[in-house]
């Protein structure tokens with residue numbers, strides 16, 4: 021029995037030894053396979069030739085700035101195996117090159133560090149390094165690219181005191197109608213020093229938390245004059261400039277610096293900030309070069325801080341006649357015809373031309389794109405008690421009128437064609453203006469105003485529309501109001517990375533128009549470019565009419581000319597986009613009204629009100 025036990029014990033021991041041996045070779049095999057694959061990828065996709073014989077230099081796959089691996093973190097690992105002669109980290113590449121002082125050290129690194137895990141600064145996760153020998157480190161000589169023509173950066177333009185005053189002076193919720201006083205000295209200095217020729221009248225304040233950015237864009241030519249200046253406060257950041265033929269320049273904007281974009285850099289190059297938590301920067305202290313990539317032997321990652329930028333622009337009042345027609349919205353024939361010059365128009369004329377008439381003309385097409393009810397509006401309607409009497413002011417094609425069959429719903433809209441569409445669906449609806457609703461005041465259990473108030477061109481008229489709406493409510497009655505948010509396009513754009521962002525902070529933007537935008541003065545409203553950040557709170561949003569849905573106009577002698585050119589295809593709707601808190605601010609001015617709820621939904625600011 022004892023022998024047997026001993027025997028089986030021995031047997032067991034031998035077995036486990038074999039298992040360990042097998043396991044290692046399995047892992048080794050896996051590593052070798054992986055390394056072969058990596059070598060193949062490096063050659064095929066990056067043109068990096070690896071060799072099978074030992075040498076002083078190695079390429080480190082995954083150990084690159086593009087993987088979010090910082091220079092210091094990598095060096096610490098590499099120096100465990102010997103003295104590093106150089107570490108070349110090409111910008112945004114998923115690999116780097118290390119050269120040791122001797123082949124022995126490189127061989128040591130190759131055998132002990134392949135498969136080594138390192139934590140990525142940027143991604144906050146482990147990544148595995150793979151090493152291969154290279155005969156020479158390809159130093160594709162990257163000369164420091166020149167700044168785009170017309171771009172100027174002035175360091176230390178703002179003093180620390182001014183920086184503090186400007187950062188503290190931002191009121192993200194207020195509706196200031198003139199450039200804040202704390203900005204004037206900085207703007208004046210730009211003018212005095214001849215850095216800019218024209219006094220800006222518009223300010224956008226953007227706040228970037230680490231991980232946030234702004235997509236590459238050219239500020240709309242027709243909306244703003246040539247010179248655009250931006251002041252970086254709180255922290256530095258790298259801004260990326262791209263030329264249409266693909267030149268790409270990374271520009272360091274130091275804290276308290278002034279950036280001036282004019283000419284080619286303003287009109288032709290896009291600018292943007294990549295949403296990331298670390299920037300690729302020159303390792304050397306007190307960087308003198310403003311563009312990154314100069315000496316790729318000195319690049320590393322630097323953690324971003326919160327940067328607040330003050331971008332000053334001058335609103336353009338005429339069409340742009342720049343030297344870059346290929347990217348100029350003013351000079352593109354289609355766009356030119358489309359971009360209306362809203363000058364010397366009264367407020368009512370503006371609404372008539374850019375709201376009422378447009379909806380009348382696009383009603384069919386508009387209605388065909390409006391069938392999905394917004395869930396939160398549906399929630400509101402289905403939770404009302406059976407038999408409730410509900411008015412939908414600005415009911416459009418009536419998409420909410422039939423949601424809850426237990427309600428008595430009546431709609432109205434300014435557009436006859438849209439009301440007709442409601443009629444075809446057998447809904448109750450009539451034509452009227454939201455400022456003058458012919459329903460009995462104080463008689464409704466609930467009211468809807470979905471995407472209506474933002475079409476009124478002055479605050480006074482938006483308030484009047486709210487007074488008219490809430491006047492319809494009985495005591496205890498509720499109103500649900502949706503208006504388009506300034507922040508919408510932004511959220512849409514950023515939604516992907518906002519999700520990645522752990523604390524899911526919303527990026528902050530504040531736009532201030534000097535003197536406020538008064539549509540009844542001689543003003544050209546900017547035409548919004550779809551899928552971009554709103555550059556103004558008052559703007560024209562293009563509607564591209566599907567050819568099959570164009571209105572048939574009766575041909576009169578005057579119109580026949582137009583008919584020959586074909587019907588219009590691009591319409592513009594006027595919008596006042598609301599910033600965070602603005603709708604609530606208006607509602608607080610209403611008498612006998614309590615704000616029950618206020619929220620953000622699908623790019624809209626929303627409130628639920630109750631009449632006391």
Ligand SMILES: O=C(O)CCC(=O)C(=O)O
Pocket residue numbers: 224226234239250251291329330331
């Ligand atoms: O943050 C910046 O410096 C630039 C912002 C910008 O490009 C813009 O608002 O159009």
Ligand SMILES: [Fe+2]
Pocket residue numbers: 237238239291
């Ligand atoms: Fe911009």
Ligand SMILES: [Zn+2]
Pocket residue numbers: 241242287340341342343344347348349350351
């Ligand atoms: Zn232009």
